[in-house]
Amino acid sequence: MYLSTMQQALVSVLTPFKNTADFLPACIKSIQSQTHTFWELIIVDDNSTDNSYEIVNSYAERDPRIKLFKNNGTGIISALRLAFNESKGAFITRMDSDDIMSPDKLQFMLHDLKIHGKGHIALGLVQYFSNSGHLGNGFQRYETWLNKLTIKGDNFKEIYKECAIPSPCWMVYRTDLEACKAFQPERYPEDYDLAFRFYKGQLKCIPSNKVLHQWRDYPDRASRTDEHYSKNHFIPLKIRYFLKLDYDNKRPLALWGAGHKGKMVARKLIANRIPFTWLCNNEKKIGKHIYGQELHSFEYLKTFKQPQCIITVANPEEQTKIVRHLQSSGMKPIEDYYLFC
Template sequence: MNNYLISILIPFKNSSMYLKECMDSIVSQSYQNWEVLAIDDHSADDSRAVVEEYSLRDSRIIVHSNQGDGIISALRTAYNLSKGELFTRMDSDDIMNSKKLEIMASSLEKHGKGHIAVGGVRYFSDRGVGNGYMRYEKWLNKLTAKGVNFSEIYKECVIPSPCWMVHKIDLEECGAFEPNIYPEDYDLTFRFYERGLQCIPCNEILHKWRDYDTRTSRTSEHYAQNYFLQLKLYYFLKLHHDHRRPLTVWGAGDKGKSLARELLQQNIPFYWLCDNPKKIGKNIYGQELRHFNYLHKLEKPQSIVTVANEEAQKMITNFFSNLGQSSMVDYFFFC
């Protein structure tokens, strides 16, 4: 196996109580040719002192201050300081499987450029993991085991931010951390997809993902649902929407309404469909809600589905199948 230098980019802010576990999991990796670029995003606790203590003992660990503000700027700062041939991210409150770097680097060596090494994730928390996160973990790991992550990219972020690895040239060609777009991990995932990178299947748990009330994804406005929806719509319109085909939105819940508002603001025509008898025939934002059977009247429609219920999604999938339509070509689940 080639002895690639792996650059591990770690933005950190006020995570002192978890940093030792994180750093210990890196130092004890079976694969040892790595560098850590740990960027302090203006911490108010003793996080920096914790990392600097490790840096004094291990020259592979480099600590710098964020040259700007926020996680994207911190990633940019880390990337500009890096020297690696392979790249990965790490969250300062998480824990690596001891063979994570070895497995990912080996996968990339075997499959070559144009690929993303991914791995299974496991949530953990001192207070227990909620059902929503358990469902997300199960869904994500199922995709990762087959390497078909991009097949459901519009539902949620299909590549966890701290559990991927790529060749530097692929990261460069995807724009690395230049775009100032949140959520930054989901945006990068879309850019991997847009560039045509292929996920390498992996059925091993390589990363332990810590959940707690003050983690950034729970507290920052940049990770609110409206940011996710806007990002999904942006890439759908860029990568998949065919303006020659009629567009439909299926669902009139909160996400369906938010999506309808976005389309109206962008002057993009659409038909609004639902399966709720109480809403069919009503007008919302000047748009009539029609029964989903209206799809039979449209010629080669494209549909965005905002219905989250799993049983309802199965029914909807069967409905599209009977129409001879295909996922990620004719219909797209946005939740």
């Protein structure tokens, strides 16, 4: 009975790595220092050209919980797929090879999952750090936004704005991850795509107010350099899932914003033959046509009955005003309006 309970509490930590020799020792040591000790680290070398493999192997030779593999394909999705296939745990979490876990990260998330049961995602707050002591404003804004959602468990309310599930700071039951098709789709950015599939699977986010993950920022980080994480990949993914999960063709659709992202969304909607009304706040644009679509004042929204609205206005102050305006009309996030930036 004791062994059965322990086996159910095995946590599989899935970690791809590529050329992160400088950071792997700190990452692995943070896993070895966990207060929950019944874990396995399934760590996959994604074609490194430095001595990362040798570093990990030196740890694996001394700790049987560390299981090292070489990617039989190319890219992080292939590496994650291999790691998941080789894992045995009833609970699954991800870890980035250049980051650091707080000592009680696994214990804290595991406890939350056991309390709330299947159909939930355990989360923690994240904290960016840099060896240079300087963080980009974008990362600081993302941390603040993400943690604000996680504290309330409201992550999916702004799923279309950014990746609302921190990619290396979640834990789910294995069966729930399998139901969401784990790492099968070859679709980037893979962390955002998985977040959408968690949302599609109606998993519930468990609120958390504890910092569990130290997220390292540095010039060569993949999110800064890999083309798969370019913002140009985000809009197609958002449109894909919006049309699949939330779009109601029986309701009028409005697109609010005619800047760069607004135009990208408009092109995607037109390509998918989705009718929409284009709104903007810029008086110089109102009445003009872009891609054959006339731009209307936001007041035009009042002429529709039960509209859906995609917001692409990036300016935080303007976005707040728009949300307040929509909420004053009784519109609700994810049900009636969707923040796309």
